[in-house]
Amino acid sequence: MADGNPHREDEAAEEEEEIDETTYRSVKDAVLFAIDVSDSMLTPRPSADPKKHTQESPTTAALKCAYHFMQQRIISNPQDMMGVLLFGTQASKFFEEDEDSRGDLSYPNCYLFTDLDVPxxxxxxELRALVDDDGDSRDILAPAKEQVSMANVLFCANQIFTSRAPNFLSRRLFIITDNDNPHGDDKTLRSAATVRAKDLYDLGVTIELFPISRPEHEFKNSKFYDDIIYKSSPNDPEAPAYLQTDSKAATATGDGISLLNTLLSSINSRTVPRRTHFSNMPLELGPDFKISVSGYILLRRQAPARNSFIWLNGEKPVVAKGVTTHSADDTGRNVEKWEIRKAYKFGGDQVTFSPDEQKALRDFGEPVIRVIGFKPITALPFWANVKHPYFIYPSEEDYVGSSRVFSALHQMLLRNKKMALVWFIARKGAGPVLAAMIAGEEKLDENGVQKYPPGMWILPLPFADDIRQNPETTLNVAPEPLIDQMRVVIQQLQLPKGVYEPLRYPNPSLQWHYRILQALALDEDLPEKPEDRTIPKYRQIDKRAGDYVLSWADELEKQHAKTSAGAPHPTSTLVKRGSKDRASETEDSKPSKKVKVEEGSGNLEEEVRKHHEKGTLSKLTVAILKDFLTSNGRSNAGKKADLIERVEEFLEQ
Structure with a gap:
């Protein structure tokens, strides 16, 4: 029952392993937007640019942000939940309650516009209609006359998460407001809000604040929100906090468009929850010396995911369920799963393995990161990268003191510019890899907000089996004038700040796929062409480097003319020569090839060493190789490949 193509079995096994890995990382996410609806939040902000006459209120900007966020998540993360809660509104609504039953309202001045569910x-x-100010949106966005209690808002969010997403590992509350002190000096209301925030934290909900500064007043977290915002994640307190709340980075004054863009960039940076690839893995620094770390995948290629197949020939679309059956070639009967054994081709035979035997073949021990030794960071070639790296961070759960040891190792590697070679098994049943453990420095943006925390990167290295032979190439070095002028061209075409920033360049193919899906799902007009930010800006390139490129082209013509003038003129090879001339030339040329290697052992060794340096030992004859080995006291038995190997071993000593 073995498949005729053994490579297909290997590929299937690799695909199964990759699928298991993806499933392991998959975590459902529930996000609830809590948007403040007050007079100041509804006041349009004039544009700071005199050329722009657009005005937009912070509430509208926040709703647009939630709308764009929902558009993205409904396609890219179809299992995630999202909701929109408006607080500070005159109208009230919670699940099935509404303003008509005001005497029995649980949460006054809180309007649950979109229930927490898969959008x-x-x-x-409906959310787009609210953003566009259509229908009854003006009545919904009417601010309340009295001040809303933040304790009620947080308790309302608590009830929503408890009833709608009780088992989600990632639950987050996004608060968007411009009021940094909603309760003033009222200690009772402040204390109640603090208690409700602690309840949310204990429930496993992370509160993210997106503060908005007013034109005449800068938002200050210390007045109220420092007491209810917890920096670490409740489900993963050891996870690195990539983006700490920063009022300067999260605020925008004046321009409504810049306000929207700021909110979008702030929320997009926090849309992906921190998800561990492995938790509390032992990092062995020596015998009986272990600390625990957690690993994260921060970089991974994203591709469109097909959720299901659809059958369209019925009255309505139906999800098609695939069924795989195996049949015997000789009888055609269906074969049960327990009757099948996987086989691998060895020569002309098929070697079969039972499931237990195959599992034992993959068992190389428990998951571990074991330090083997240390090397200079310069010993790591730039091409030694066969898989995405893992970011690791210390965890105190299994071994107390892991953070201190991890920090000391991190600082030592940075200070001495070293890397650690490690034996790495990512999870149980996975194959071991050799990897480089590299210390990463903390990265801050222009506002001083942390983009990447300090930690370690595990970079899997290739084995000998993974390296392919390089093709033979000839290096032609350009003249110095051409190199000098090309250096100027490259300097004119540097990226901003000389750094490639991935967040500036969305994948055009992926975004086009999502845009088409969105248009079909929301009955929108189909876009004409995709937005591709990777297309070069030709006019800007011409403005910056056009003259230098033309100057380089002129220099290229000069150098080509100079090279052509100095080259010898080719002579015709069509002259007919007599057989005697060819015979005499052949007789003269044959001994001349062996004169150098036959005159003495010194010349023989010199000739062999020259060929070794050029990597052309295979061009030497077997007789020359044997003479060289005999003169140096080595065995000269075997085929030519064996002789070449012995010569290389001798010369590389």
Whole structure:
């Protein structure tokens, strides 16, 4: 029952392993937007640019942000939940309650516009109508006359998360407001809000604040929100906090468009929750010396995911369920799963393995990161990268003191510019890899906000089996004038700040796929062409480097003319020569090849060493190789490949 193509079995096994890895990382996410609806939040902000006459209120900007966020998540993360809660509104609504039953309202001045659930196309359309100020949106966005209690808002969010997403590992509350002190000096209301925030934290909900500064007043977290915002994640307190709340980075004054863009960039940076690839893995620094670390995948290629196949020939679309059956070639009967054994081709035979035997073949021990030794960071070639790296961070759960040891190792590697070679098994049943453990420095943006925390990177290295032979190439070095002028061209075409920033360049193919899906799902007009930010800006390139490129082209013509003038003129090879001339030339040329290697052992060794340096030992004859080995006291038995190997071993000593 073995497949005729053994490579297909290997590929299937690799695919199964990759699928298991993806499933292991998959975590459902529930996000609830809590948007403040007050007079100041509804006041349009004039544009700071005199050329722009657009005005937009912070509430509208926040709703647009939630709308764009919902558009993205409904396609890219179809299992995640999202909701929109408006607080400070005159109208009130919670689940089935509304303002008509005001005497029995649980949460006054809180309007649950979109319930926390997997977004549907209809809910996206309703949110878009609210953003566009259509229908009854003006009544919904009417601010309340009295001040809303933040304790009620947080308790309302608590009830929403408890009833709608009780088992989600990632639950987050996004608060967007411009009021940094909602309760003033009222200690009772402040204390109640602090208690409700602690309840959310204990429930496993992370509160993210997106503060908005007013034109005449800068938002200060210390007045109220420092007491209810917890920096670490409740489900993973050891996870690195990539983006700490910073009022300067999260605020925008004046321009409504810049306000929207700021909110979008701030929320997009926090849309992906911190998810561990492995937790509390032992990092062995020596015998009986272990600390625990958690690993994260920060970089991974994203591709469109197909959720299911759809059958369209019925009255309505139906999800098709695939069924795989195996049949015997000789009888055609269905074969049960327990009857099948995997086989690998060895020569002309098929070697079969039982599931237990195959599992034992993959068992190389428990997951571990074991330090083997240390090397200079310069010993790591730039091409030694066969898989995405893992970011590791210390965890105190299994071994107390792991953070101190990890920090000391991190600082030592940075200070001495070293890397650690490690034996790495990512999870149980995975194959071991040799990897380089590299210390990463903390990276801050222009506002002083942390982009990447200090930690270690595990970079899997290739084995000998993974390296392919390089093709033979000839290096032609350009003249110095050409190199000098090309250096100027390259300097004119540097990226901003000389750094490639991935967040500036969305994948055009992936975004086009999502844009088409969105248009079909929301009954929108199909876009004409994709937005591709990777297309070069030709006009800007011409303005910066056009003259230098033309100057380089002129220099290229000069150098080509100079090279052509100095080269010998080719002579015709069509002259007919007599057989005697060819015979005499052949007789003269044959001994001349062996004169140098036959005159003495010194010349023989010199000739062999020259060929070794050029990597052309295979061009030497077997007789020359044997003479060289005999003169140096080595065995000269075997085929030519064996002789070449012995010569290389001798010369490389």
């Amino acid at each position: 549907s196309a209809q809910e996206v359309k």
